[in-house]
Amino acid sequence: MKVKQNLRVRIDADAMERIWHWTDLAAGEFSCLGTVADDILVGDVRLFDQICTAASTELDQEALAKFLVTHPQPEHVRAWIHSHGRLGVFWSQQDEACIEGLANEACLISIVVNKKREWKARIDVWQPFRLTFDDLPLEIRLPDQNLRGECERLFNAHVVEMAPVLMPDWRGGVRQQQQQSQPYRGGWPDFDDDLADWR
Ligand SMILES: [Zn+2]
Structure with a gap:
């Protein structure tokens, strides 16, 4: 399906780090919930009260209700993340039931991880169709450290980009002659135009 090709889940680096710490700390499974922004970005992951075993984590309705009542943005809590501990990453029957239990009018992002740093991510929607x-793919959004200006200054100070000069060679094609290259700034020339002259 075409829509899937560009679909990916993004997650804040901070949220991902918390998930890995909790995954390491838990002997077996654990669950947490996160918020989802409009561009499918998971953030602000939080733990709720839970009783876990080596192979299960209960999403207790009472604990969930308590969590949502005290959450500053309960309407944005649309991500459920849980760990399988030392087991593989897959969707168990219990996971499927849990996802159905979290059905809502927008969408639900589910991520399952394990101690080997493996993960699996999915999006479920219920309206207008169940999909x-x-x-x-799970893409980690790194915090923007405002380094663009500094990186640009250092790049210009240290990097000289050479534009290759395209010459015809004996095979009738073209090859690059680095010896005749000139320092070039402001992007590469349009090779298609240069090549057209030699065809
Ligand atoms: Zn599971």
């Missing part, structure tokens, strides 16, 4: 997009 599941599974095995989606």
